[in-house]
Amino acid sequence: MTTAVPTQLGEADTLGGGGRKLAVRCRNVVKNYGTGTSVVRALRGIDLDVYEGELLMLVGPSGCGKTTLISVIAGVLDRDQGECTVFGQDFSAMNSRQRTRFRGQTIGFVFQSFNLIPTLTIAENVSVPLLLNGVNRHAALKKAKEMLDVVGLGQRVQDTPNRLSGGQQQRVAIARALVHDPRLIVCDEPTSALDHETGHKIVELLKGVAMSGNRSLVVVTHDNRIFDFADRIAHMDDGQVDKIVGSAKELYGPNMQSAQSGGGHS
Amino acid sequence: MYFLALKMLFNDKAKFFGIVMGVTLASLVITQQGSIFVGLMARTFGVITDMNYPDIWVMDRKVQFIDDTKPLTDTKLFEVRGVPGVASAVPLYKGMIRARMDNGLFQNCNLYGLDDSTLIGGPGEMIEGNLADLRMADSVIVDVEGATDKLARAGKKPGDPKIPLKIGDTLELNDHRAVVVGISRGSRTFQSQPNIFTTYSRAVTFAPKERKLLSFVLVKAEPGENLETLRARITERTGLAAYTADQFKLLTVNYFLKYTGIPINFGIAVSLGFIIGTLITGFMFYSFTIDNLKYLGTLKAMGTSDTTLMMMILLQALSVGCIGFGIGAGAATVFGISMGGTQLAFWITWQILVLSGGAVVIICMLAAMLSVRKVVALEPAVVFKG
Ligand SMILES: Nc1ncnc2c1ncn2[C@@H]1O[C@H](COP(=O)(O)OP(=O)(O)OP(=O)(O)O)[C@@H](O)[C@H]1O
Numbered sequence: 073m074t075t076a077v078p079t080q081l082g083e084a085d086t087l088g089g090g091g092r093k094l095a096v097r098c099r100n101v102v103k104n105y106g107t108g109t110s111v112v113r114a115l116r117g118i119d120l121d122v123y124e125g126e127l128l129m130l131v132g133p134s135g136c137g138k139t140t141l142i143s144v145i146a147g148v149l150d151r152d153q154g155e156c157t158v159f160g161q162d163f164s165a166m167n168s169r170q171r172t173r174f175r176g177q178t179i180g181f182v183f184q185s186f187n188l189i190p191t192l193t194i195a196e197n198v199s200v201p202l203l204l205n206g207v208n209r210h211a212a213l214k215k216a217k218e219m220l221d222v223v224g225l226g227q228r229v230q231d232t233p234n235r236l237s238g239g240q241q242q243r244v245a246i247a248r249a250l251v252h253d254p255r256l257i258v259c260d261e262p263t264s265a266l267d268h269e270t271g272h273k274i275v276e277l278l279k280g281v282a283m284s285g286n287r288s289l290v291v292v293t294h295d296n297r298i299f300d301f302a303d304r305i306a307h308m309d310d311g312q313v314d315k316i317v318g319s320a321k322e323l324y325g326p327n328m329q330s331a332q333s334g335g336g337h338s
Numbered sequence: 339m340y341f342l343a344l345k346m347l348f349n350d351k352a353k354f355f356g357i358v359m360g361v362t363l364a365s366l367v368i369t370q371q372g373s374i375f376v377g378l379m380a381r382t383f384g385v386i387t388d389m390n391y392p393d394i395w396v397m398d399r400k401v402q403f404i405d406d407t408k409p410l411t412d413t414k415l416f417e418v419r420g421v422p423g424v425a426s427a428v429p430l431y432k433g434m435i436r437a438r439m440d441n442g443l444f445q446n447c448n449l450y451g452l453d454d455s456t457l458i459g460g461p462g463e464m465i466e467g468n469l470a471d472l473r474m475a476d477s478v479i480v481d482v483e484g485a486t487d488k489l490a491r492a493g494k495k496p497g498d499p500k501i502p503l504k505i506g507d508t509l510e511l512n513d514h515r516a517v518v519v520g521i522s523r524g525s526r527t528f529q530s531q532p533n534i535f536t537t538y539s540r541a542v543t544f545a546p547k548e549r550k551l552l553s554f555v556l557v558k559a560e561p562g563e564n565l566e567t568l569r570a571r572i573t574e575r576t577g578l579a580a581y582t583a584d585q586f587k588l589l590t591v592n593y594f595l596k597y598t599g600i601p602i603n604f605g606i607a608v609s610l611g612f613i614i615g616t617l618i619t620g621f622m623f624y625s626f627t628i629d630n631l632k633y634l635g636t637l638k639a640m641g642t643s644d645t646t647l648m649m650m651i652l653l654q655a656l657s658v659g660c661i662g663f664g665i666g667a668g669a670a671t672v673f674g675i676s677m678g679g680t681q682l683a684f685w686i687t688w689q690i691l692v693l694s695g696g697a698v699v700i701i702c703m704l705a706a707m708l709s710v711r712k713v714v715a716l717e718p719a720v721v722f723k724g
């Protein structure tokens with residue numbers, strides 16, 4: 073499933089090297105935190121394309137800038153230099169109102185710690201992106217319940233998040249990320265708060281439910297057991313993308329088994 | 339989203355009750371202290387309230403408030419009667435007199451002398467006896483507070499309850515014999531002395547001998563007469579000050595506001611309520627926001643605008659404001675009603691409700707502003723931080 077996908081960076085604006093449409097296009101993206109002597113150079117010239125309809129995993133050692141990069145891609149963090157477009161749109165060319173709106177319509181978020189509002193029912197949590205897009209409360213709740221059905225929680229719609237297990241909460245979060253049918257989903261370590269088996273199921277669900285149409289997924293992860301779900305894997309080190317590969321084997325060579333057990337990349 | 343904002347608040351029970359308590363406390367203290375203040379202030383002009391007869395009160399120009407009598411010569415009464423537009427004018431004596439008690443002690447009393455023929459200016463309400471009985475020799479009417487307390491006779495043995503004055507009892511007022519012919523009740527005044535009513539001519543014989551004894555002239559205007567022009571005319575013709583009842587009340591209240599520590603004391607209580615309420619509410623509301631910052635950040639990342647977040651916070655603040663104000667002002671009212679029969683001065687007016695409501699709005703705005711600043715400054719990128 074990964075062989076046909078190009079691993080080289082495309083040159084065209086919206087078309088990748090293989091003629092596929094681009095969801096995200098980053099060129100020489102630089103992001104520094106702080107100033108002066110205490111400056112942290114989190115991104116040092118990132119070049120990265122994400123194609124429509126692919127699941128791209130972003131991997132690399134801790135502190136290499138993965139979270140910073142998806143924050144820039146998702147438009148919640150301003151870059152310092154370079155270009156970055158999402159479906160041809162540049163966040164830095166928008167005012168804050170347009171940016172907020174574009175995020176609300178185009179991007180779904182899945183977080184490591186779920187970030188479900190504990191005082192609301194899971195159905196209400198899932199309805200939020202719809203409400204933000206102007207759907208009325210009744211219709212939003214109805215749609216949210218349908219989405220919860222899809223992730224297997226149709227019987228729990230009236231529960232609050234803290235009555236669910238971690239895996240169930242992440243399912244809710246996935247329902248929330250998908251409910252308004254965004255074209256890009258960004259996930260930061262969606263499985264790292266879960267045990268391996270549950271994490272595996274979550275990615276399975278993500279891949280199964282989210283990868284419909286030509287929706288794109290960017291998944292930041294340390295968890296090399298889920299690498300097999302990726303269409304491509306971008307490896308980062310020290311603020312740069314140093315390798316883009318089609319499978320985990322290419323990343324670690326034939327000795328992948330030992331790389332996994334050594335946990336060298338987490 | 340606004341519905342969810344309210345649910346977020348209401349479902350956070352501990353915080354919700356804390357915030358509501360802060361607002362309740364503030365509005366309770368402000369409403370209650372404010373009402374007691376107004377109640378006390380209204381007592382300053384209780385005498386004016388009880389005398390609903392006069393359209394205009396005429397007095398010496400230097401009089402600053404109702405108890406500040408500057409006697410006039412009796413001829414002034416006739417001068418006032420001569421002013422065109424005056425339908426009738428009657429004299430009122432108001433002064434202090436000493437009553438000698440059985441045990442030889444003296445008690446200061448307010449003595450009112452009412453026009454002999456009309457008995458205008460009588461007490462608010464008769465509990466026993468008739469006002470007209472004042473026409474009997476040596477007769478006086480005593481108010482019920484005085485009759486049951488300061489002027490009551492001592493019990494038979496020490497420690498026995500006092501025996502209230504009753505009709506037929508006698509008093510010794512400034513060495514003159516007086517017979518109680520009635521018990522009255524009037525609005526409470528600022529003074530704790532008993533009030534004694536008698537006729538004008540008898541009052542001036544009771545009173546310590548002075549050249550001038552006429553305290554006020556009470557004027558009834560001709561029907562259709564404009565009170566403002568009549569007032570001006572009386573002043574012009576007689577050189578005396580003339581006020582409508584409302585103006586005289588205001589003059590009296592202003593005097594007390596200006597020359598007593600009462601407003602300051604209540605001001606302190608009210609400000610304290612405001613400050614404590616603001617602190618509790620502000621602190622609890624802010625910590626509610628801080629607790630929710632992660633979720634507010636999540637909402638922000640998912641596409642909630644700053645404006646929407648601001649409105650959500652404002653709505654949360656105002657809704658606890660309304661609930662807290664309802665409970666606080668309601669409790670103050672219940673308190674006032676339950677204290678109805680006691681000595682407590684309590685008068686809740688719409689102005690007080692507006693004042694404490696306004697204070698609550700300010701408290702909520704302050705609390706919300708703190709939180710809004712925090713939320714607006716929030717980088718949505720924080721949501722990815724564990
Ligand atoms: N708000 C910030 N202020 C200052 N430095 C920051 C900030 N956020 C991240 N950094 C630094 O930027 C670098 C990249 O951080 P980032 O969170 O993107 O790494 P990461 O690859 O997501 O790491 P991890 O795998 O631990 O989540 C790190 O050195 C980090 O310490």
Ligand SMILES: [Mg+2]
Pocket residue numbers: 138139140260
């Ligand atoms: Mg990270």
